[in-house]
Amino acid sequence: MIVPKIAANYIERGDEEAIILEIAKKAGIYPMDYKFNACPVNQIVEEGDEVRVGKYVLKVIETPGHCIGHVCYVLEANNKVNLFAGDVIFYESGNRKEDEFLDYLTEPRQSELQDLLNIILKRGHAKRNEAYQLIKANGTDLLELLKVSSLLRDQSKGKTVTYSRKVFIPLTNMCRNTCSYCTFVKGPDNPDAHIMNPDEVRAKLKQAEASGCKEVLISLGERPELRYEFTKKWLNKLGYKRMVDYVYDICEMVIKETSMIPHTNAGALKVEEIKKLKMVNGSMGMMLESNNPNLSVHRDCPDKHPMVRLNTIRYAGELKVPFTTGILIGIGESLEDRVDSLFDILELHKKYNHIQEIIIQNFRAKKDTKMANSEEPTIWDMVRTIAVCRLIFGRQMNIQAPPNLTPEMHQLFLLAGINDWGGISPVTPDYINPEKPWPNITALNSVCSELGFTLRERLTVYPEYVYDADFNQEVFTKRIYDFIDERKLVKEEWATC
Known part of the structure; x- marks a missing residue:
């Protein structure tokens, strides 16, 4: 001894x-x-x-x-x-x-983070302090994080990954906000500044329906009439004082003239505006982006203040609107900001049960913007954030990563825990990221199949909400019923690759 x-x-x-x-x-x-x-x-x-x-x-x-x-x-x-x-x-x-x-x-020993992941897997969700730790995972710990996030997804969603076949209607590209990363917005002195008139919208709707689209995404800059006299006059010519009233009538046109379902993203809205638009929308959405109020990219952007956007998400919950939201990563926020932003959304969802989907979107640098030379998030930033989002929200939440922004990484996003690709259009580009074309749906199906996933088309209203009378308007009941099967996904005969 x-x-x-x-x-x-x-x-x-x-x-x-x-x-x-x-x-x-x-x-x-x-x-x-x-x-x-x-x-x-x-x-x-x-x-x-x-x-x-x-x-x-x-x-x-x-x-x-x-x-x-x-x-x-x-x-x-x-x-x-x-x-x-x-x-x-x-x-x-x-x-x-x-x-x-x-x-x-x-011999290798299981790390403390791996022990934590086992606890989270049994519990079904991560706590805030745990998420702060997980968002920094690397090496083999990152592989374990992806494994657990995938397992949680599979426990509820199985091996089905979804998308929505949509047409993108950019009703106006004018906006009172001037985000440092945006090329969509055009000021009135720009010859490309525009408000689509009803005939332009109608032509796109006709083309979209012929191409098998079920969702009409109506997107627009936020309250340009409050900043530009030019916009006010243009609206007056169309017979309106507010963009939100024009949006309402365009949604009504979709209902009356097509079999498709509107989904409006008009940015931050007041409670009475959401109440009005609920009558003519299957679902609505708006990105939170970040809960950090001090980001320089949002300076002089009144509608991008986190409290304004969180209030919009809260109003949608109070009014029982199926709602899509999410965060934009790589715009100056910290890793802790990402976690806190997701928990802010989670708290509202716990109260109102109305968040149908969380989007994790990566910033892409664009020419002629203040952030043209800014560093983009790495692929590992994306997969960590997706995986931590899955662990924060648990098994049931639908989580999406845009399929056109990082097309070479589709399978890695699947391994990180997503179960949805969002809207994909066969007739219109992504007007927010026009340099990034939508993936071909047949090719995307092959990519998913290689990992054992089945790609299925869904409606703009997620399966969890399609038959909930509190969350849906009677005007959509028949068209929803005609489109979906017993799994509440689009019937195979209606799906088009």
Whole structure:
């Protein structure tokens, strides 16, 4: 037996009083009938000594801890430093052979983060402080994070991944906000500034319906009439004072003249505006983007203040509107901001149960913007954020990553825990990111199939809400019923690749 100097005498004597054995028995550490027998000491060691075990050399370091004279033993082998924190090492005990001893020292151990992931998997969701840790995962810990997020997704969604076949109607590209990353918005002095008239919209709707679209995404800049006289006059020519009233009538046109279902994203709205638009929309949406109020990209953007946007999400919940929202990563926010933004959305969803989908969208730098030379999020930023989003919201939430912004990474996004690709249009570009074409649906289906997923078309209203009378308008009941099967997804005969 090899022992530190201070322990040698009472180990050789079997001195139970010296080792305070009675207290240890009362504390339940040892059974009450335990006997401490005297042991022969082969070697006494202290700071700086070396102990040889076969071909291995252990260095002795003094580490006063639970007692004076406590020592540890350090082994340096295979480019690793291993620490034995006990008081004694049993020499020639027969418990381990030399090679087994080194294998034990150097074999992989499960990390603390992996332990945490196992707890989260059993619980079904991550807490805020846990998410702060997970959003920084790398190496093999990141692989474990993706594994757990995928498992949570599979427990509810199985191997089905969805998309919505849509037409994109950019009703106006004028806006009172001037975000540093945006090329969609045009000021009135720009020759491309425009408000679509009803005939332009009608022509797009006709083309879309012929191409099998079921969703009409109506998107527009936020309240341009409050900033530009030019916009006011244009609206007046069309017979309106507010963009929201024009949006309402365009949605009504969709209902009356097509079999499609409107989904409006008009940005931050007041409660009475959402109440009005609910009557003519199957669902609505607006990105939170970030809950950080101090981002320079949103300077002088009144509708991008987090409280304004969170209020819009709250109003949608109060009015029982199936709602899509999410975050935009890479615009100056911290990792903790991402987590906090997702938890802000989660708190509202817990209260109103109205968030049908969370989007994790990556910033892409564009020419002729203030952020043209800004660094974009890495692919690992995206997969970490997707995976942590899945762990925050749990098994049931629908989570999307836009399929056109990073097309070469579709399968990695699936492994990170998404179950939806969002809207894909066969007739109109992504007007927000016009340089990024939509994927071909047949090709996307092949990509999904390679990982064992089945790609299915859904409506703008997610399956969880299609038959909920509180969340849907009667005007859509028949067209929803005609489109969907028993899984509440678009019938195969209506789906078009």
